[in-house]
Amino acid sequence: MATGRTHRPATRSRGIPEATVARLPLYLRALTALSERSVPTVSSEELATAAGVNSAKLRKDFSYLGSYGTRGVGYDVEYLVYQISRELGLTQDWPVVIVGIGNLGAALANYGGFASRGFRVAALIDADPAMAGKPVAGIPVQHTDELEKIITDNGVSIGVIATPAGAAQQVCDRLVAAGITSILNFAPTVLSVPDGVDVRKVDLSIELQILAFHEQRKAGEEASAPEEAAGAVPPPPVAPHRARPGAPGAPGAPGADSGRQGPDGDVPAVMPA
Amino acid sequence: MATGRTHRPATRSRGIPEATVARLPLYLRALTALSERSVPTVSSEELATAAGVNSAKLRKDFSYLGSYGTRGVGYDVEYLVYQISRELGLTQDWPVVIVGIGNLGAALANYGGFASRGFRVAALIDADPAMAGKPVAGIPVQHTDELEKIITDNGVSIGVIATPAGAAQQVCDRLVAAGITSILNFAPTVLSVPDGVDVRKVDLSIELQILAFHEQRKAGEEASAPEEAAGAVPPPPVAPHRARPGAPGAPGAPGADSGRQGPDGDVPAVMPA
DNA sequence: ATGTGTGAAGTACTTCACAGCC
DNA sequence: GGCTGTGAAGTACTTCACACAT
Missing domain, CATH: 3.40.50.720 (NAD(P)-binding Rossmann-like Domain)
Structure with missing residues (x-):
């Protein structure tokens, strides 16, 4: 995800759902690969697999663009590449x-x-x-x-x-x-x-944090319901000021409170300005 | 957005919606900034503004973690930082x-x-x-x-x-x-x-393509309903093989069919291996 | 008085399942 | 017979609005 603000409320510009727009580039990439291998047509099933989505979703997505497929046959690769490119505005520079x-x-x-x-x-x-x-x-x-x-x-x-x-x-x-x-x-x-x-x-850093969340869950399940498993709510709302407890699990590595290198904790992105 | 596969069907591990998990790092960043300014408490309204979301969503998100706020007052910054860090698994290395x-x-x-x-x-x-x-x-x-x-x-x-x-x-x-x-x-x-x-x-490249899509829409609205505006479906499903029409609008720049530098069209990411 | 926590209503997206066309 | 296109059903997320704790 990534839309900052401007979620264009009630947008769905001319009827295409945001979620669909976000997947069009994915389909385009898969189609481009097929095109380079000179594959003439694809079924929703094949293309969906290549793009990593399920076929019903893909067909629904394409239905917002128009009826570009042929029943009993599939989609013409070149034609779809063109239609999606046009829809995304990639036919222009x-x-x-x-x-x-x-x-x-x-x-x-x-x-x-x-x-x-x-x-x-x-x-x-x-x-x-x-x-x-x-x-x-x-x-x-x-x-x-x-x-x-x-x-x-x-x-x-x-x-x-x-x-x-x-x-x-x-x-x-x-x-x-x-x-x-x-x-x-x-x-x-x-x-x-x-x-x-x-x-x-x-x-x-957000992407990594999301992975860490799931990673933590996996570890918890694996070691079946550790201490803070059940509905047990930790320390009451009295606010334990300034005191991050030391890192529990995890192998190796010393200082979990790694070198604070700047304000904001998130500091610069990575380069000068 | 970014989850590839593994959408952990029916996951919502221990009840926290994916969408909420994806926002926790955002709240955490805003809270860290407040913490550095030694702000003791925040209301959902203030924090929501800082994180760029609306306050009802933020309160709902926090409600999945537990009742960490105080009615009539707001949230204790340090305490929330700790709770979110823990939830995301950031208290470990x-x-x-x-x-x-x-x-x-x-x-x-x-x-x-x-x-x-x-x-x-x-x-x-x-x-x-x-x-x-x-x-x-x-x-x-x-x-x-x-x-x-x-x-x-x-x-x-x-x-x-x-x-x-x-x-x-x-x-x-x-x-x-x-x-x-x-x-x-x-x-x-x-x-x-x-x-x-x-x-x-x-x-x-996907992010840019999504932006291009919206950008194109803006241009279209601005010049009020250009040619392919109304329900007019372009060329019939006869598939115009291998023939990307030249770039229509857009100023400057020549070849829209820019230097194909490798297979897949998307080529490497940017570096050797 | 103020601001959280949350049922309930609303909206967006996904998946099913099948009619219809090739 | 095979595969698209799509209503209808299901699920996930958002927003409203207000009871209730402080």
Whole structure:
């Protein structure tokens, strides 16, 4: 998940559910692979397996786009690729800017999946004057001062924020003021944006935390109902101020209270600004 | 969003909805910030705003954890931080391995948000012999041959895959065979794993495609109902083989059929293996 | 007075199961 | 006979609105 704000209440733009939109890229990828192997048609069952979803869901998803299949046969691969691409807006070119060229920003700039889907990195922007002019992934980094001009000149409407958390909102505000209407945010912050601007976020630490939750559950089940299993509610609401108990289970590793390296606990994303 | 397979059907482990689990890290971050500012208590309204959700949802979420608030007052910040951390399993140390130390893998290794949440990078693994021994983020990269040993010796249960798409499933299989039960996948592929293994995926190109979809909608509304607006279904199901029409709108940029740089269209993630 | 905790109502998404077309 | 397209049923999540504890 990842929509920040702007859940576009009552959106379902022209009737396509958000959940379906989120899966279209998945189908597109599977179809592209089939297309490259020159497979002419697929059944919902085959395609669903390739995309990792169940076939009823896939058929329902496609039904929102129109009736692009043939009963008794399946779907024409090339035709579906085209229809989904069009629906996603990938038949047009989308210039994007990446702000914050640290480790992550550089990795994004080098990411091959962008170009192959109609996304073109129009510019790389960083606040560090020392970075200016340096080429990253073949594109020279420009200073933040140029931000507004770059966006306007290139007609950019999609921005990627890969700055430290502290700079994110400010960068976001400038992007929006300059005309950006879609933002992909990698900084661990909640961005606030005006209506009409879409924000999606990708947060590495959140994903790991969700995995840890399930991992913990597995460990608990395995060792069948350990102490805090039953409805036993721990210490009463008297608030045990400032005192994280030492890490219980888990092998190896010393200090669980690992080096606090900055405010916010979540600190920057990974790179300078 | 990001759960790959293993949606743990009928899971809701001990009653906490997946959607709630996915928001706990968000609350935790907001609470940590308050804690650092030494704020003693928060109301659901304030905390909800800070986390970017609505207050009714937040209260409902917390109600699954237990009654940790005080009516008429709000929630004790420190106490809630502790309860959520415990629920997420963050009071213990989680060693993780990152496989695939290219641009992205290196960025992940440098990511500060890991350590600050109880995640410890136990090892970096790459298939390139030339990388072996080189330190990245202060940790020496080890060769893939050592994978099984590393996992066993360190009791690692969470693995991060940042390899090119082509290597992902194979790496995944080895991780699982070695005992990993939770995987965070950055490679643009659907991983298949046995029951009991959780997979979450983060796919940069998918996020951008979703943004493009909405962006396209905005452009359409703005220029009020353009040609393909009304229920007009485009070319009939006769399948226009191999012929992506040239990009319609959008300023600047030439070739929409951008440099195909590898199979699968989505190609590697961004780094060697 | 204030703000939590929660049944109940509402909405969104998923899955079933089968009619209809090839 | 095989496979799509889709109403209908089921499930999950969200939001409302208010009783109740402090």
